Amino acid sequence: MQWRRLKDAFATNSFRIILSLTNSIIFIIAIGLFIKGKPILFQKSISELLVSSIWQPLKGHFGFLPFIIGTIAVTAFAMTLAVPICLLSAIYLAEYAPRRLRELLRPVIDVLAGIPSVIYGLWGVIVIVPLVRWLGQVTGHITSGYNLLSGAIVLAIMVFPFIISVATEVFLTVPIEAHEASLSLGATRWETVKHVVLKAARRGVMAAIVLGFARAIGETMAVLMVVGNVAKVPKSLFDPAYPLPALIANNYGEMMSIPLYDAALMLAALILLVIVTIFNLGAHFTLLRMERKSQ
Amino acid sequence: MKRRKLEEKIFKALMLGSLALVLLILSGIVLVVVVRGASSLSLAMLTQTPKGGFYLGKEGGILNAIIGSFCLAIGATVLSALVSLPIAFALQKEYTGSRLANLTRLSLDVLWGIPSIVYGAFGFVIMMYLGLRASLLGGIIALSFLMLPIMTRSMEEVIRMIPIELKETAYALGITRLETTLAVVLRQALPGMITGVMLAFGRGIGDAASILFTAGYTDYIPRSLFDPVASLPLAVFFQIGTPIPEVQQRAYASALILLIIVLVVSLIARLLNARYSKNIIK
Numbered sequence: 001m002q003w004r005r006l007k008d009a010f011a012t013n014s015f016r017i018i019l020s021l022t023n024s025i026i027f028i029i030a031i032g033l034f035i036k037g038k039p040i041l042f043q044k045s046i047s048e049l050l051v052s053s054i055w056q057p058l059k060g061h062f063g064f065l066p067f068i069i070g071t072i073a074v075t076a077f078a079m080t081l082a083v084p085i086c087l088l089s090a091i092y093l094a095e096y097a098p099r100r101l102r103e104l105l106r107p108v109i110d111v112l113a114g115i116p117s118v119i120y121g122l123w124g125v126i127v128i129v130p131l132v133r134w135l136g137q138v139t140g141h142i143t144s145g146y147n148l149l150s151g152a153i154v155l156a157i158m159v160f161p162f163i164i165s166v167a168t169e170v171f172l173t174v175p176i177e178a179h180e181a182s183l184s185l186g187a188t189r190w191e192t193v194k195h196v197v198l199k200a201a202r203r204g205v206m207a208a209i210v211l212g213f214a215r216a217i218g219e220t221m222a223v224l225m226v227v228g229n230v231a232k233v234p235k236s237l238f239d240p241a242y243p244l245p246a247l248i249a250n251n252y253g254e255m256m257s258i259p260l261y262d263a264a265l266m267l268a269a270l271i272l273l274v275i276v277t278i279f280n281l282g283a284h285f286t287l288l289r290m291e292r293k294s295q
Numbered sequence: 296m297k298r299r300k301l302e303e304k305i306f307k308a309l310m311l312g313s314l315a316l317v318l319l320i321l322s323g324i325v326l327v328v329v330v331r332g333a334s335s336l337s338l339a340m341l342t343q344t345p346k347g348g349f350y351l352g353k354e355g356g357i358l359n360a361i362i363g364s365f366c367l368a369i370g371a372t373v374l375s376a377l378v379s380l381p382i383a384f385a386l387q388k389e390y391t392g393s394r395l396a397n398l399t400r401l402s403l404d405v406l407w408g409i410p411s412i413v414y415g416a417f418g419f420v421i422m423m424y425l426g427l428r429a430s431l432l433g434g435i436i437a438l439s440f441l442m443l444p445i446m447t448r449s450m451e452e453v454i455r456m457i458p459i460e461l462k463e464t465a466y467a468l469g470i471t472r473l474e475t476t477l478a479v480v481l482r483q484a485l486p487g488m489i490t491g492v493m494l495a496f497g498r499g500i501g502d503a504a505s506i507l508f509t510a511g512y513t514d515y516i517p518r519s520l521f522d523p524v525a526s527l528p529l530a531v532f533f534q535i536g537t538p539i540p541e542v543q544q545r546a547y548a549s550a551l552i553l554l555i556i557v558l559v560v561s562l563i564a565r566l567l568n569a570r571y572s573k574n575i576i577k
Contacts, residue, residue: 008471015385019395022382022447023402025440029413032420085313092310105318111561112321114494115554116501118528122535122550123324126331157324160317190303211408218410220504221532245412245504252419252508269416273409280408284401 030273037267040260049267055231057251062264064271066233070241073148073234074227075217078155083209085156086163090208093164094171095193106165113161121225124154129226132238141238148234148241151227155216163212170204171197173290207286214279218272220245244268325554332551335544341552345514357549360530362516364553366431367526368500371438375446376492378439383450383488384480389462389472400448407444412504414440419508432520434510441505442495449491453484486567493564497557503528527553 040049040062052063093102132153133145174197182192198205228240229250248265255262343356382403386396418437427433457480465475503526511523512533527549534546 004471004474008473011473011476012390015381015390016395018381019385019391019399022399025443026402026405026409029409029417029440032417032424033413036420036423085317088306088310088313089317092307092314096307096310107565108318111558114497114501114557114561115324116503116528116557118501118503118531119328119550119554120324122531122546123327125535126327126547127323157320160321164317188299188303190306191299193306214408218412220410220412221528225532225535245410248412248416249504249507266416266420269413273413276408276410276413277405280405281401284404 026277030270033266033270033273037263037270040263040267043260049264053233057258057261057264060260062260064244064264064268066231067242067244067247067268068271069233070148070227071217071243071245074151074155074223074241074243075213077148077152077237078159078216079209079213081152081156082159082163082212086160086212087167087205090164090167090171091193091197093168095189095197102168109161109165113165117158117219117222118225120154120158121222124150124222124226128153136238141236143238144228144240146226146228146240147238148227149237151223151241151243152237154222154226155219158219158222159212159216162215163208166208166211167205170201170208170287170290173204174200201290203286204290207283207290210279210283210286214276214283217279218245218276220249224249244272248272328547328550328554331547332549332554334547336548336551340545340548344516357525357527357530357545357552359514359516360525360527360549361552363431363510363513363524364500364527364556366517366524367434367438367506367510368496370431370435371442371499372446372492372496374435375439375442375495379443379446379450379491380488382447383454384476386451387454387476387480389476400451403444403448406440407448410504411441411502412507414438415505415508418505422509427521429509429511429523430521431510431517431524433508434506434524434526435520437505437509438499438502441502442499445498446491446495449494450484450488453487453491454480456487457483490564490568493560493567497560497564500560501528501553501557503532527556 044062049062049064050068051065052061053065054061054063055066093105097105128150129145131145132147132150133143135149136143136145136147178196178200179192182196183189187195223243224246227243227246229242229246230240231242231247232239234241248268251261251265255265337356339354340356341361342358343354344359345357346355382399385391386399388396391399414437418433418440421436422428422430422433461479461483462475465479466472470478506526507529510526510529512525512529513523514525515522517524530549531546531553534542534549537543
């Protein structure tokens with residue numbers, strides 16, 4: 001009897017330790033990356049690293065600006081493409097589609113969200129890159145097709161399943177009574193969506209968008225394969241770009257042979273980690289508040 | 296009045312158009328990979344390792360990458376399940392107050408959102424610390440970090456679905472919490488947990504960014520945990536990056552193999568879930 005109690009107490013205590021370890025993983029990752037990235041911070045100020053656009057590791061110039069601008073440009077443009085399409089689809093699924101269709105599409109969208117990113121990248125190389133090259137020719141831009149626009153299109157498509165499923169969930173949390181009240185006043189369905197549903201769900205929709213944004217900003221392989229990877233600040237949609245994740249992935253080979261190179265890349269990973277975590281936390285609390293309200 | 300109806304019609308058309316566009320593009324991706332891949336798929340691709348000059352378009356296949364991917368994903372799944380299971384158990388009400396449990400759920404969600412390239416970089420940091428080179432073990436460690444939140448969250452969801460009465464019955468019989476967890480909770484939740492494990496496996500086998508630094512790439516099948524190891528996503532990535540058409544054809548075939556594995560895993564997870572959940576007391 002005593003022995004069984006002891007085992008139980010032991011398990012309870014170990015479970016507590018396990019949970020605190022789980023909670024500290026994120027800090028361990030951040031500290032690990034910081035320690036490896038620290039040497040470069042001793043030699044250059046952080047502001048110098050962030051605003052300089054000269055990237056010449058061999059000469060000791062590590063300016064992150066082209067990569068930061070590249071990341072922001074690709075992600076922002078991808079979201080501009082994805083958000084309207086995803087929200088319209090999600091409104092249709094939540095408000096108009098028959099229940100059966102919604103239940104049918106849910107697993108399909110889940111499966112599509114699980115398709116590996118290299119496959120999206122491969123498809124980008126086969127389909128989007130030639131398309132964008134042609135588009136460039138038509139509009140008078142000289143481009144190989146490996147540019148910011150291609151990266152943004154592929155990225156937009158990758159976040160489709162993700163944003164649609166989160167946004168659909170959000171729209172479904174709007175209480176049916178709100179619909180009924182609006183419809184009974186003679187509003188059309190679209191007016192109900194526009195004035196009631198979108199208003200009630202606007203925080204949740206923001207959270208869905210932010211989650212999609214956080215997902216998109218760290219996406220590596222698919223973007224890397226189509227975006228061109230030239231370390232210059234892009235001036236137009238048809239210029240190649242070089243986002244941070246691609247920078248880290250592309251240079252793992254030589255980073256050990258050049259001084260400070262590995263530190264610069266680990267710092268880049270840390271920057272990504274911090275950005276994504278901030279966005280995720282913001283979206284998480286917003287969604288949590290929505291859930292509480294709807295209950 | 297007419298204007299209102301018109302607006303409704305326009306927006307409904309836009310919505311249908313968007314949904315159709317999304318489904319069209321996404322099914323187009325699957326279709327392109329299947330069609331392009333199927334035409335360059337051959338038995339040699341599946342049964343041979345790269346021979347000399349493989350990356351110039353000569354003989355060989357990607358057996359090394361297929362086996363390597365399974366080694367990585369299975370290893371990481373096992374490692375991650377060993378860590379996830381206690382975490383999921385510990386999140387139950389009996390062991391943890393709701394504040395700590397909610398905090399841990401939040402941590403797991405944040406971990407879920409971390410880009411896989413960051414896990415790759417962190418895996419690299421761990422490897423430097425342990426004095427490892429790019430190897431199967433390094434890849435497994437990085438991948439299991441990636442899988443951990445996916446697996447734990449879905450296991451925990453399943454555990455939370457178990458009716459409280461079932462546990463109360465066990466407690467009423469004088470069984471300790473730990474025994475209840477192992478005898479009642481584990482048995483009830485196991486089928487659902489398998490779904491979570493499969494989900495994480497599918498995610499792990501398709502991920503490239505986290506194993507880029509940590510697993511390396513090689514033409515050989517790994518013999519030990521400390522050998523570098525090839526993987527399907529990187530096989531796709533490296534082969535499409537070459538200028539030689541024959542090699543690019545093989546990238547399509549590799550992508551098809553990868554896609555089939557991911558889809559089959561996802562399908563099995565769903566079927567198992569549907570089949571076993573019938574036998575669970577609800």
